[in-house]
Amino acid sequence: MAQRPKTRDRIVLESLALFNTQGERNVTTNHIAAHLGMSPGNLYYHFRNKQEIIAELFALYEARVDSFLRLPEGREVTVEDKTFYLESLLAAMWDFRFLHRDLEHLLESDTELAARYRLFAQRCLDHAQAIYRGFVSAGIMLMNAAQVEALTLNSWIIVTSWVRFLCTTRGEGADISQDLLRRGIYQVLALEGGYLAPEVRPAVKELYEKLYVPLDQVVPN
């Protein structure tokens, strides 16, 4: 029989759900307690304030990204790994979409989180660059070192800016659907378009088709 989740975990999961659907700024610790049918006092016993809940959610996000954003051990990367990386990224973005929407605001109000984010960003850039280099070594992509560096940075910016781009172009209250995020992942894949080795293009084309969402669904005219 499944064990009932501990109170602390229930608070974290409910907060994540509320932040994702209603936006972090619109959710107070009182809302969270009410949704869990617990007293604010009980919530404060576990977390002193919303900032502490956010820090815990960020740690979960960080662990999640660290778990997949790495080269496979003991073998070369393959075209199938590309699908794995992009789908893992899409799932992480979706599950923690409030972080992508409210990041700047969150970092401004918590200098410790901001410092932690900077280390996380640096680590992601290092790992992503190692992965792109792996695709070059495996003959899947054709790039020189400067191109790998620029591509890595562009990928990072597209991934971390996509949700905000959706908000500024669609209006602040815009709902973020999984389809809209999928187009963001398509954009990341599109960054590599010119660097694919001819023999892998058919396989990657399938991936493009799987991720494609028409632009007029993203930027309404």
Added chain:
Amino acid sequence: MAQRPKTRDRIVLESLALFNTQGERNVTTNHIAAHLGMSPGNLYYHFRNKQEIIAELFALYEARVDSFLRLPEGREVTVEDKTFYLESLLAAMWDFRFLHRDLEHLLESDTELAARYRLFAQRCLDHAQAIYRGFVSAGIMLMNAAQVEALTLNSWIIVTSWVRFLCTTRGEGADISQDLLRRGIYQVLALEGGYLAPEVRPAVKELYEKLYVPLDQVVPN
């Protein structure tokens, strides 16, 4: 003899300078008036509030971008045009850097500006796409229609997210130098890396070298 700028223009220019150097959020209309050695009353005679000054600055920015982000008339685009577009973009980003840093905050607090921004974004995407198509027609770039569309969107996101990327990775109070913006423009050019026709690569390589700023100056380790 040069005519002394009108009071209204002096307010606009001084506001732009203060917003750029100190951040829009840290500058009040009282600061602006004090810097111009005028009474707040005199400033309010010209602008009812800071929002009106920002709207006027946004209109100037919009006019500036609209003036260069278009295909040349009556001739094909050339590789030299690529330099022109990127340098114009760099100059506009520099001159109006507060807009890039504080955009989301500005749009949140002014729904009229947000609606105007959305039209501007759509227009920029349309024109940028036409320009990339022009480079394809001129044989300078080799892309299919889907690649042009994805590249256009990625360029827009890199341009509009670059300053914010600098702030989140370098810390909020980070000074934005012209060198740091130059690396952003390099990143935009890098998006095209895989799509250049072989015969234009030497010319574009020069442009890369001109725009290059080492990554460790951008993301301090």
